[in-house]
Structures are given as structure tokens and as C-alpha cells.
Amino acid sequence: MIEVRGLQVRYGGRLVADVPELDVAAGECVAIVGESGSGKSTTLLSLLGLTEHAEVSGRVRVCGVDVLTASPRRLREIRGARAALVMQSPQAALAPATRLGVLMRRALRLHGRTDVDRVMARALEAVLLDPEILRRYPHEVSGGQAQRFAVALAIALGAEVILADEPTSALDVTVQAEVVGVLHRLRAERDLALLLVSHDLALVSTIADRVLVMKDGAVVESGPAAEVLARPSHPYTRELLEALP
Amino acid sequence: MTTDAQPLRRLLPRVPDRFAAFGAVLLAVVVLTALLAPWLAPYPLDEPRPLERLLPPSGAHWLGTDQVGRDVLTRILYGGRTSLFIAVAVLGVSAVTGVTLGVVAGYAGGWVRDVIMRVTDVFLAFPALLLSLALAIVLQPGVNTVILVIAVTWWPWYTRLAASVAASIATRPYVDAARCLGVPAPLIVVRHVLPNSLTPVLVQLSLDAGGVILTSAALSYLGLGAQEPTAEWGLMVQQGQTLFTTNWWVVTFPGLAILVTAFAFNVLGEGLRNALDPRRAVR
Numbered sequence: 367m368i369e370v371r372g373l374q375v376r377y378g379g380r381l382v383a384d385v386p387e388l389d390v391a392a393g394e395c396v397a398i399v400g401e402s403g404s405g406k407s408t409t410l411l412s413l414l415g416l417t418e419h420a421e422v423s424g425r426v427r428v429c430g431v432d433v434l435t436a437s438p439r440r441l442r443e444i445r446g447a448r449a450a451l452v453m454q455s456p457q458a459a460l461a462p463a464t465r466l467g468v469l470m471r472r473a474l475r476l477h478g479r480t481d482v483d484r485v486m487a488r489a490l491e492a493v494l495l496d497p498e499i500l501r502r503y504p505h506e507v508s509g510g511q512a513q514r515f516a517v518a519l520a521i522a523l524g525a526e527v528i529l530a531d532e533p534t535s536a537l538d539v540t541v542q543a544e545v546v547g548v549l550h551r552l553r554a555e556r557d558l559a560l561l562l563v564s565h566d567l568a569l570v571s572t573i574a575d576r577v578l579v580m581k582d583g584a585v586v587e588s589g590p591a592a593e594v595l596a597r598p599s600h601p602y603t604r605e606l607l608e609a610l611p
Numbered sequence: 612m613t614t615d616a617q618p619l620r621r622l623l624p625r626v627p628d629r630f631a632a633f634g635a636v637l638l639a640v641v642v643l644t645a646l647l648a649p650w651l652a653p654y655p656l657d658e659p660r661p662l663e664r665l666l667p668p669s670g671a672h673w674l675g676t677d678q679v680g681r682d683v684l685t686r687i688l689y690g691g692r693t694s695l696f697i698a699v700a701v702l703g704v705s706a707v708t709g710v711t712l713g714v715v716a717g718y719a720g721g722w723v724r725d726v727i728m729r730v731t732d733v734f735l736a737f738p739a740l741l742l743s744l745a746l747a748i749v750l751q752p753g754v755n756t757v758i759l760v761i762a763v764t765w766w767p768w769y770t771r772l773a774a775s776v777a778a779s780i781a782t783r784p785y786v787d788a789a790r791c792l793g794v795p796a797p798l799i800v801v802r803h804v805l806p807n808s809l810t811p812v813l814v815q816l817s818l819d820a821g822g823v824i825l826t827s828a829a830l831s832y833l834g835l836g837a838q839e840p841t842a843e844w845g846l847m848v849q850q851g852q853t854l855f856t857t858n859w860w861v862v863t864f865p866g867l868a869i870l871v872t873a874f875a876f877n878v879l880g881e882g883l884r885n886a887l888d889p890r891r892a893v894r
Contacts, residue, residue: 445793455784
């Protein structure tokens with residue numbers, strides 16, 4: 367579902383992300399790991415063509431669309447509807463003065479979905495949210511609920527790819543497990559391609575099939591998650607693992 | 612000015628401080644008396660009674676009469692309609708133009724913002740009153756001219772304000788989220804950036820209303836604004852100024868009306884600003 371070859375993202379000439387190869391198949395979960403500023407979020411955003419004012423080169427295919435050459439209109443069609451982004455701060459990502467139900471309804475209409483009510487009910491069920499939440503404003507829901515709502519929105523729109531940018535770092539531990547559980551289950555049930563950006567190795571070890579370790583914009587190590595985490599070959603990966611509590 | 616705009620509906624239940632409430636009540640009185648002028652006014656608007664010239668305040672004429680024998684209270688009540696109409700019209704035109712351009716500039720950024728901002732710079736480079744005066748001299752004096760020439764100098768402030776707020780809104784996660792959902796830019800601006808940029812604009816509007824009334828009074832005072840026989844506060848002050856030492860009521864009462872209205876708007880605006888930005892509240 368995601369196919370990246372020789373992706374380079376530059377801001378004003380400075381190389382901030384250099385990813386030679388990254389593939390995520392349907393039903394697979396790949397994690398990009400690294401500290402803040404390592405270029406992992408930039409990589410994620412460039413997959414949807416959302417890196418503004420940046421020079422992006424290479425080849426990026428998401429859901430069969432060549433992102434770097436696609437028209438803005440074509441990009442808008444895949445954004446959300448086929449490849450959805452789940453953001454770090456879930457409540458801040460919801461328009462503050464809009465009820466969640468209105469928001470979801472608008473998103474579905476925008477992408478020309480019909481049978482909106484049933485789709486919404488099913489999506490909420492899939493993430494274990496009470497439909498009552500649709501009547502609430504973003505400040506009236508918890509972080510975990512907001513994050514599950516974001517996932518529900520992706521499901522409702524029928525996304526095949528979920529890009530998650532630090533989806534649990536703004537949540538407390540028990541709620542983290544809840545969100546991870548939902549993502550894990552949906553990936554299996556719906557054959558979702560899941561690309562996760564995180565610095566949380568505990569999370570990565572429970573959910574990811576493969577891992578890319580990034581440092582200063584470059585991929586320093588990649589491979590099956592179990593292998594990389596058990597026998598890190600790069601000193602930086604070892605450092606990250608040692609930093610685990 | 613807060614750039615951290617909060618959605619209006621969250622602010623409605625908040626009780627404004629007493630000072631602001633006082634401003635709001637005062638303003639309500641001014642607006643109501645202006646609206647109800649035809650019913651409240653004790654005399655017809657334009658009925659010069661040469662025999663009743665320059666009568667001091669009395670039971671028959673609470674605020675006295677002017678140099679052609681017209682009731683000052685009546686003229687002030689009707690004058691409020693003119694002054695408030697000018698304020699609303701100027702701010703309406705300025706806010707709509709200014710905010711539209713500002714929000715576009717703030718959200719789009721890049722060369723679009725540069726072009727819009729340089730245009731506002733050109734307008735702001737002239738001293739406001741001077742630009743208004745120059746334009747007013749060229750045009751036919753009257754209420755419409757007053758509205759036009761003040762609005763010309765006023766809108767760039769709203770553009771600057773809205774642009775800075777919109778630029779900050781544009782970086783909010785929910786705006787990013789909307790883009791990630793494939794929402795087209797114009798829809799993002801209308802649905803997210805505009806509504807969330809309005810709170811500081813609203814505060815600025817109430818703060819500015821007093822200034823507009825003072826400016827329009829100044830233009831009328833200089834003979835470039837409303838013309839006889841229109842009742843307008845600035846014009847009344849201008850026509851009564853030579854009588855100040857002998858017949859003080861002709862000029863003092865319309866002057867007080869300007870003062871009270873400008874004061875009411877300012878207090879209300881100040882209160883709104885405090886209510887919307889807790890860091891500014893001095894309690």
C-alpha cells in the first residue's frame with residue numbers, strides 16, 4: 367500500500383529526511399523509530415504530500431497514487447479517504463467548536479459517502495465508542511476517546527492505510543493500551559496497512575512487524591521488529607533500547 | 612491583543628466584569644434612544660422657531676434650544692442615529708473587507724500574504740485623518756462620504772489583525788487535520804480559520820466604534836461630513852462652538868453625547884478583551 371524509493375525531503379537545502387526504501391503492505395505494521403527531530407514525522411507527512419515549503423524528491427506511491435506528481439485534487443481524494451493520519455495530540459486535532467458528529471458527517475460527505483448514519487455507527491462500534499460521543503464537543507471527551515474517534519473517522523472513510531504520528535505519546539499509560547489495542551485489532555480485521563511513528567519502543571515491540579530506526583534524517587537500521595529490538599546492530603538503536611525503563 | 616482566539620460559544624456563559632456591563636448598559640441606552648428618537652423627541656426634528664432662539668435649559672426645552680430655535684435634546688436624539696449609523700457602516704465595511712483579505716493572507720502565506728500586506732502598508736503609511744480629509748475634500752460632503760473616507764483608512768487594521776490571527780490558526784493541529792482529511796483550502800478558511808479568527812476582531816470592533824464616532828464628528832466639525840439640516844453630533848458642536856461662552860448648552864450637550872458613546876464603546880471593548888484573554892484581566 368505504501369511504496370517509497372529514494373525519498374529525500376529538504377527544507378531550504380537542508381536534508382531533513384532521507385529514506386531509501388520503505389514498504390508497507392496491507393495488514394502489515396511498520397514503525398519508524400527515532401528521537402525528536404530525526405525526520406520521522408516529516409517522512410510521514412510527505413507520504414500525503416503535506417510537507418509545505420519543502421523540496422521533496424524520489425518516488426512515493428500510496429494506495430497506487432504517485433504522491434509527488436499527483437494533482438492537488440487527486441491528493442485530496444486519497445487524504446483521509448484512503449490514507450488517514452492519526453495525530454499526536456488528539457483533542458487539538460479536532461475543530462474546537464464543532465460537535466464530533468458534525469465533523470464526521472462533514473468528512474464523509476466531503477468524500478461523497480452515502481448511508482452516513484450507518485457508516486458512522488459501525489465505525490464507532492469498531493473502536494468501542496458510545497455513539498453518544500457524536501453529540502459532544504472536543505473539549506468534552508478524553509484524550510483516549512478523541513484518539514479512538516480519529517481512528518473511527520479513518521475507518522468510516524474506508525481508509526486502507528493509517529499513518530499514526532506518535533498516536534499514544536499524549537495519552538496516559540492505561541489509555542495508551544486501549545488505543546494500541548484498537549489499532550492492533552483493526553489492522554488484523556480490516557487488513558489495514560499501518561505506518562507508525564513513535565519513540566516509544568515498548569509500543570513498537572508490541573505492534574510492529576518491521577522497524578526503521580532514524581537519526582538525523584537518515585535511516586540507520588531497519589528490519590523485522592523482533593530482530594532489530596533483540597539484536598540491534600547500530601549503536602544508536604542500542605542507545606534507544608538502553609533508554610527504556 | 613490575544614492571538615489565542617477561542618470559539619465564541621465557549622465564552623458566552625462567562626459573566627463580563629461590572630465595568631464592561633456598565634459600558635454595555637450605557638451603550639444600550641444610547642442605541643435605544645437613537646432608535647426611538649421619533650417617539651422620544653419632544654419636538655419635531657426640523658422646526659426652527661426663530662422666536663425661541665438660544666433658550667437655556669428649562670422645563671420646556673430640557674437641553675435648551677440652538678441658534679435657530681431648534682430643541683437641542685431632539686437634535687441629539689436624532690443625531691445619535693446618524694453617528695451610530697456611520698459607526699456601524701464604517702466598521703461593517705472595514706471589517707468585511709479587512710477580515711476577508713486578512714484571513715486569506717494569513718492562511719495562504721507566501722506571496723499572497725506579501726502582496727496583501729504591502730497594500731495595507733501603503734494605506735497605513737498615510738496619517739489616517741489626513742487621508743480621510745484629503746478624500747473628503749475631493750468628494751461631495753455628506754454622511755456617505757464620511758463612511759467611505761473613514762473606512763478607507765480603517766480596513767487595513769483589520770487586515771493586519773485578521774492576518775496575524777489567521778496565520779496562528781493555520782498552524783493549529785485541527786487545521787492540519789482538516790488538510791489531512793482532504794478538505795479543500797477555501798473550505799478550511801471558511802469553516803475553521805474565519806470563525807476562529809473572529810473573536811479578537813469583535814473586541815477590536817467595539818474598541819474602534821468610539822474612535823469612528825470621534826473621527827466622523829471631527830470631519831463634520833471641519834465641515835467635510837454631515838451637512839445641515841442633518842442632525843449629527845460633530846456638526847452640532849461645530850455650529851455651536853462660537854456660542855460656547857455665551858450659550859454653553861448648544862455645544863456642551865452634543866459634545867457630551869459623543870463623549871458618553873465613545874466611552875461606552877471603549878469600556879465594553881476593554882471588558883470584552885479582558886473576558887477573552889484572562890492574562891489581561893486585572894482583578
